[in-house]
Amino acid sequence: MVQRPMNDEITAKVLDFVRAAGAVAAGVCTPETLRGGPPSTDLSYVVPGARSAVTFALPLKQDHIEPYLGKRDHQSHNRDNRDTTNLASGIAFQLAKYLDQLGWPSRAVAANNVYRPEAPGGLHDELPDISHRYLAVRSGVGWFGLSGNVIRPDTGAALVLASVVTEAELAPTPPLAPEENYCDQCGMCLAACFSGFMHESQRTSVTMGGREFSYSQRRGHVRCDYVCGGFAGLHPGGQWSTWSPSRYPIPDSEVGFQQALRLAAKAYYRRPAPAGGFYSPLLKHGKLEFTCGHCMLICHQDKQVRAKRLKILTTSGVVIEGPEGARQAVSPEKALEHLSALPSQLRTMYLPD
Ligand code: SF4
Numbered sequence: 001m002v003q004r005p006m007n008d009e010i011t012a013k014v015l016d017f018v019r020a021a022g023a024v025a026a027g028v029c030t031p032e033t034l035r036g037g038p039p040s041t042d043l044s045y046v047v048p049g050a051r052s053a054v055t056f057a058l059p060l061k062q063d064h065i066e067p068y069l070g071k072r073d074h075q076s077h078n079r080d081n082r083d084t085t086n087l088a089s090g091i092a093f094q095l096a097k098y099l100d101q102l103g104w105p106s107r108a109v110a111a112n113n114v115y116r117p118e119a120p121g122g123l124h125d126e127l128p129d130i131s132h133r134y135l136a137v138r139s140g141v142g143w144f145g146l147s148g149n150v151i152r153p154d155t156g157a158a159l160v161l162a163s164v165v166t167e168a169e170l171a172p173t174p175p176l177a178p179e180e181n182y183c184d185q186c187g188m189c190l191a192a193c194f195s196g197f198m199h200e201s202q203r204t205s206v207t208m209g210g211r212e213f214s215y216s217q218r219r220g221h222v223r224c225d226y227v228c229g230g231f232a233g234l235h236p237g238g239q240w241s242t243w244s245p246s247r248y249p250i251p252d253s254e255v256g257f258q259q260a261l262r263l264a265a266k267a268y269y270r271r272p273a274p275a276g277g278f279y280s281p282l283l284k285h286g287k288l289e290f291t292c293g294h295c296m297l298i299c300h301q302d303k304q305v306r307a308k309r310l311k312i313l314t315t316s317g318v319v320i321e322g323p324e325g326a327r328q329a330v331s332p333e334k335a336l337e338h339l340s341a342l343p344s345q346l347r348t349m350y351l352p353d
Pocket residue numbers: 145146147148182183184185186187188189190298299300306
C-alpha cells in the first residue's frame with residue numbers, strides 16, 4: 001500500500017515537480033477558490049471527485065519573438081511555440097501519472113487544442129475542458145493583461161499554460177497582488193490585432209472564490225480563428241501583414257467573419273501545406289501554423305520593448321508566398337505587383353475572385 005504524503009508535503013512536491021521540469025511559475029486552485037467562476041473552471045468536468053488543480057507556465061523563447069514579428073524568421077518561433085505547447089502537455093501528463101500512482105486519480109489537461117464536444121456549436125465553440133487562464137490568475141501564476149492573456153513579470157505574455165486536475169487535496173495558492181500588475185492599459189495588444197477580437201472599451205469581469213478579475217471583452221472566437229489561423233493576414237490599411245500570405249478581407253461583423261472563413265478556408269487548402277505546423281481538431285483537412293499571436297508576443301513587461309516590437313511589426317511589410325510555399329516580407333507595392341503577376345488560378349489561392 002502506497003503511503004500518502006500529507007497535504008502540504010504533496011503540494012510542495014507537485015509545485016517542485018513542474019518547476020524542475022522548466023515551469024517559471026505554478027499554483028494551485030481548489031473548487032472553493034474557483035467558486036462562482038465560468039463553466040470552464042469546473043474541475044469536476046475533468047475529474048468527478050476533483051479536490052484541486054495545479055496550473056503552471058512554461059516560457060517561450062524571447063530571442064525568436066522579434067525576428068518573427070519583423071517577418072525575418074517565421075519558423076524558429078513557430079517551432080518553439082509548438083514544442084513548448086507539447087512539452088507543457090507532456091509535463092502535465094507525467095504529473096497526472098505520478099499522482100495517480102500515489103493513489104489520487106488525476107488527469108492532465110493539455111495546453112491547447114482540447115474542446116468540449118457537447119457545447120451547442122460542438123468543438124467550434126472552443127469551450128476548453130478547463131481554462132488554464134482562469135486557474136492561472138486565481139492561483140498566482142500570473143495576472144490578466146488587458147488582452148485577456150496571462151502575463152508575468154519575467155516572461156510578459158510569452159508563455160504556455162497547462163494544468164492537472166486531481167483528487168489530491170492540494171493547498172491553494174493566492175493570486176498575485178493586483179497593484180503589481182505591469183499592464184498599464186497601453187493598448188499595444190489591441191493595436192497589434194486587426195481581427196477586432198478584443199473589445200476596445202468594454203471589459204469582462206470574472207469572480208472566482210470571492211476575487212474579481214477583469215480584461216477586455218472578447219468578441220467571437222471566429223475573428224481570431226480567421227486571422228491567427230492564417231486564413232487572412234493583411235491589415236485593412238494594406239501596409240503590414242501577419243505571416244499569412246492570404247489577402248482575404250477583414251469583415252466588420254461576426255456573421256461576416258463566419259462567411260469569410262468558409263470562403264478563405266477553400267483557398268487555404270489549395271496553398272502549400274505549412275512547413276512543420278500542427279494538427280487541430282478545428283481544421284478538418286491539413287495543418288495549422290502560427291501566423292499571428294501578436295497580442296501575446298507584443299506584451300513584454302518593459303513598455304519600451306513593447307513599443308519597439310509594435311514598430312517592428314507594423315513597419316516590416318507584407319508577406320508573399322512563392323510556388324514552393326517559401327514566404328518573404330516585401331513592400332506593400334511589391335506585394336501587389338507579385339499578386340497581379342500571378343495567373344488567376346494561383347491568385348485565387350490568396351485573393352477572393
Ligand atoms: S500590451 Fe499593454 S495593454 Fe495589452 S496586456 Fe500588455 S501591457 Fe496590457
